[in-house]
Amino acid sequence: MSSLGRRSKKVYGKIASLDDLKQWVTDFGAGLGVDVETFSSNYQGAILEFIHESAERVDAYIINPAGLTTVGEGVRHALEDTGLPVMEVHFSNISANAGAARGLGGGAINSSFTHTATGLSMGMRHYSYAAALTALTLGLDDQDFLGAEAD
Numbered sequence: 061m062s063s064l065g066r067r068s069k070k071v072y073g074k075i076a077s078l079d080d081l082k083q084w085v086t087d088f089g090a091g092l093g094v095d096v097e098t099f100s101s102n103y104q105g106a107i108l109e110f111i112h113e114s115a116e117r118v119d120a121y122i123i124n125p126a127g128l129t130t131v132g133e134g135v136r137h138a139l140e141d142t143g144l145p146v147m148e149v150h151f152s153n154i155s156a157n158a159g160a161a162r163g164l165g166g167g168a169i170n171s172s173f174t175h176t177a178t179g180l181s182m183g184m185r186h187y188s189y190a191a192a193l194t195a196l197t198l199g200l201d202d203q204d205f206l207g208a209e210a211d
């Protein structure tokens with residue numbers, strides 16, 4: 061994701077850098093009245109440390125597992141252990157066939173995050189984050205859904 065600006069414009073759209081993405085998501089959250097804390101790293105251990113140290117102070121996670129999508133068991137497990145809602149997001153539609161407009165060039169991949177995620181938002185460029193953030197906000201405000209006390 062640190063190479064966002066060099067990726068296919070057709071799939072990833074006009075967001076030119078991770079900093080731009082973080083700002084866009086933060087601004088979108090502010091519009092919803094939500095504080096967004098952003099984090100990114102190319103190092104799996106750093107992602108694990110962030111999840112561990114943030115679990116007590118956040119309400120939920122939105123994760124784009126990017127290059128870890130098919131292999132990030134440690135990160136997936138750490139997220140599951142927080143007991144918090146987790147939305148998986150992707151710019152691309154990772155389930156699309158090869159050659160599809162917003163799919164990955166090589167065709168569908170199987171995410172190792174989806175089976176324990178609360179929800180999934182993908183194929184909508186950076187708007188996938190907007191969908192995830194909106195759904196999480198509504199869900200957490202709903203006392204019969206994500207806003208309910210954890211079991």
Ligand SMILES: O=C1C[C@@](O)(C(=O)O)C[C@@H](O)[C@@H]1O
Binds near residue numbers: 129154
């Ligand atoms: O780095 C990425 C980005 C991605 O997660 C997306 O946002 O579409 C899709 C992944 O397959 C890829 O490795």
